[in-house]
Amino acid sequence: MTVDIDNPLAADAVTGLWAYPPTLPPKWLYDERGSRLFDEITRLPEYYPTRRETAILEAHAADIAQATNAEMLVEFGSGTSTKTRLLLQAFADRAATLGRPVTYVPLDVSTEILESSAAVLASDYPGIDIHPMVTDFTSPGLVLPPSTGPRMAVFLGGTIGNFDDAERAVFLERLAAVLSPGDYFLLGADLIKDTGRLVAAYNDKAGVTADFNRNMIEVLRAGLDAQGLYADDFDHIARWNPGRHRIEMWLRARRDIDVYFAVLQRHWKLSAGTEVLTEISTKFDPSDLAGELAAAGLREVRSWTDDAGDFLLTLSCR
Ligand SMILES: C[S@@+](CC[C@H](N)C(=O)[O-])C[C@H]1O[C@@H](n2cnc3c(N)ncnc32)[C@H](O)[C@@H]1O
Numbered sequence: 001m002t003v004d005i006d007n008p009l010a011a012d013a014v015t016g017l018w019a020y021p022p023t024l025p026p027k028w029l030y031d032e033r034g035s036r037l038f039d040e041i042t043r044l045p046e047y048y049p050t051r052r053e054t055a056i057l058e059a060h061a062a063d064i065a066q067a068t069n070a071e072m073l074v075e076f077g078s079g080t081s082t083k084t085r086l087l088l089q090a091f092a093d094r095a096a097t098l099g100r101p102v103t104y105v106p107l108d109v110s111t112e113i114l115e116s117s118a119a120v121l122a123s124d125y126p127g128i129d130i131h132p133m134v135t136d137f138t139s140p141g142l143v144l145p146p147s148t149g150p151r152m153a154v155f156l157g158g159t160i161g162n163f164d165d166a167e168r169a170v171f172l173e174r175l176a177a178v179l180s181p182g183d184y185f186l187l188g189a190d191l192i193k194d195t196g197r198l199v200a201a202y203n204d205k206a207g208v209t210a211d212f213n214r215n216m217i218e219v220l221r222a223g224l225d226a227q228g229l230y231a232d233d234f235d236h237i238a239r240w241n242p243g244r245h246r247i248e249m250w251l252r253a254r255r256d257i258d259v260y261f262a263v264l265q266r267h268w269k270l271s272a273g274t275e276v277l278t279e280i281s282t283k284f285d286p287s288d289l290a291g292e293l294a295a296a297g298l299r300e301v302r303s304w305t306d307d308a309g310d311f312l313l314t315l316s317c318r
Contacts, residue, residue, distance in 0.1 A: 008136075009223040010263055017268055023277040026162045027109050027136065028219050029212060035113040037212040039080050044208060046200040049158050052311035053188045054083050056304050061090035064152075064315060067301060068184045069094070071102055071149030076137040077159045078106035080117045085124075087154065087186075092127050103129040105145055109136055138171065144178050151183045158190035158311070161246065161282040168282075172296035179318040185298055189312045191305070192283040195240045202238035202247050202281065210236035213249050216278050225262035233257055237275065246282040250275040286312050 009028060016023045030038065042050035064087065073091060075084055088104060095102040104121070108114040111134050118132035135142065144151060153175060163171055175185065202209055214231040221229045234251040241248050257270040270276075289312070290300050298316040305312050 007223075007263065009219070013220065013224060013261070014264065017276075021275060021277050022270070024216060024220075025138075026279040027138075029216050029279060030108075030110040030113075031215070031219050031222075032110065032112040034212060034215045034219070035079060035110040037208060037215060039082075040208050041204070041212060042082070044204045044206065046197075046204045048197065048201060048308075049190050049311055050083065052306040052308065053156060053158075053313065054086070055306045056188075056311065056313045057083055057086040060304050060313070061086045062093070063302075064186060065090040065094040067315065068152050069098075069150055070152035070184060071095070071100060072105065072145065072147040072151040073103070073154055074105040074107060074144050074151060075154040075156070076107055077155065077157065078108050078117070079110070079113060079157070081106050081121060083156055084154065085121075088121070088125055088128060092125055096127065100149065101129065102127070103131065103145075103147065105131050105133055107133040107135050107137060109134065138167070140174065142174060142178060151179065152186055153179060153183070154186045156186075156188040158188055158281065160187060160189055161284070162279060163282070164244075164280060165282075168292065169296070172292060172298065176297040176318055181318055183318045184301070185293075185316045185318070187289075187293075187314050187316070189284045189286075189289055189314065190281070191310060191312055192245050192285060193310060195242075198247055198283065199238055199240055202249060203236070207236075209238065209249075213251060213278055217251065220261075224264060227260045227262070228257070229259040229268075234276075241280075244280075244282070245284075246280045248277060249279040249281075250277055252276075284312065286314075289314065 012025055041047050091102050106118055114132045118130050122130045213236045214234055217231040220226055233254050237250040237252050239248055252275045253270045253272055255272050259268040293316050301315045301317050303314040
């Protein structure tokens with residue numbers, strides 16, 4: 001079988017769907033509909049991480065602007081950039097005080113959300129230069145735009161948890177390599193906590209996370225021209241893996257499934273009960289995470305948690 005190397009979904013499907021267990025990288029959850037569903041998740045009562053990280057940013061965005069004096073913010077997986085507004089306001093205020101420019105580079109794979117959010121931000125923050133980048137932040141060829149002053153890479157939402165241990169080490173190493181000495185890295189990470197709360201955050205009563213997870217089936221159907229593949233044939237599963245301290249999201253086949261992917265010219269057969277791993281969300285111990293950052297050459301400057309100790313925001317320096 002030949003795979004179109006210009007079709008990254010086809011390449012990931014060939015690598016992942018026939019593996020054991022079958023899996024796909026979580027970026028395929030985020031087409032336009034997936035990004036809108038994620039945005040809805042951030043407002044659900046069970047989904048505490050967004051509220052906790054917002055509280056930390058409300059309390060400390062000005063401290064971060066002052067400590068870094070960054071002239072450019074590059075945000076990985078920016079999505080709608082909703083929480084980032086707190087940083088943008090603080091950096092715009094600081095830049096105005098110092099009479100310096102500030103640039104914001106939101107970077108995401110989800111083109112429609114990235115572009116529509118960037119357009120709104122440009123009109124809401126006329127003093128900030130906004131340059132959206134449609135890029136995969138796991139790309140080995142990732143480069144950051146040059147800046148005359150310090151840059152701050154920003155990675156919010158606990159998205160760092162979507163990497164497994166090895167992927168995370170590679171990501172941090174590559175990030176450190178593309179940052180210059182004197183640049184900063186602001187990272188939001190969800191912390192280990194009560195299992196019941198963790199599972200509820202990924203299995204909400206309204207079923208929005210279930211729709212978000214099943215949307216990956218729609219992405220596969222549309223992107224690989226699939227026949228016989230329906231989102232309703234899968235159950236959403238969210239479970240805590242205690243050994244790897246992570247939530248895992250799976251899609252479990254409700255019946256025997258035989259899909260034909262026209263783009264791959266290949267059948268995908270799953271027997272009822274087979275599970276497909278769609279996302280992991282690792283939860284952290286703050287000192288372990290500081291150790292991982294240090295191992296990559298990123299020195300901790302300051303860290304903050306919310307009042308409940310649920311979420312961590314950590315600023316490190318290259
Ligand atoms: C969990 S959401 C977080 C969104 C936002 N930063 C927040 O804190 O609410 C993950 C974001 O990362 C983006 N994303 C996922 N994988 C990506 C990748 N490999 N490269 C670039 N963006 C990616 C998704 O499109 C989505 O906007």
